[in-house]
Amino acid sequence: MNENQKPLYIQLADNVRGKIISGEYRVGSKIMSERQMAEAYGLNRLTVRKSINQLIQEGYLSSAQ
Numbered sequence: 001m002n003e004n005q006k007p008l009y010i011q012l013a014d015n016v017r018g019k020i021i022s023g024e025y026r027v028g029s030k031i032m033s034e035r036q037m038a039e040a041y042g043l044n045r046l047t048v049r050k051s052i053n054q055l056i057q058e059g060y061l062s063s064a065q
Contacts, residue, residue: 008043009050015041016051020060031061 006014019025031037034052038045055061 009047009054012037012041012043012048012051013054016055017058017060020055 016025016031025031032040034045034048037043037048041048052061056063
């Protein structure tokens with residue numbers, strides 16, 4: 001399965017995970033908001049939320065209010 005065949009939420013999760021692993025997003029720092037990420041990647045917020053939830057389940061992100 002090539003990158004374009006993956007669901008959009010998986011593609012976004014892969015992208016964000018890569019930024020975390022590469023150090024572009026540092027441990028303990030904030031990432032873009034759901035709204036900002038949806039606008040930046042041209043996706044709807046539900047897709048972004050699903051990606052974020054995937055990364056939370058994998059332990060790459062944590063949720064804070």
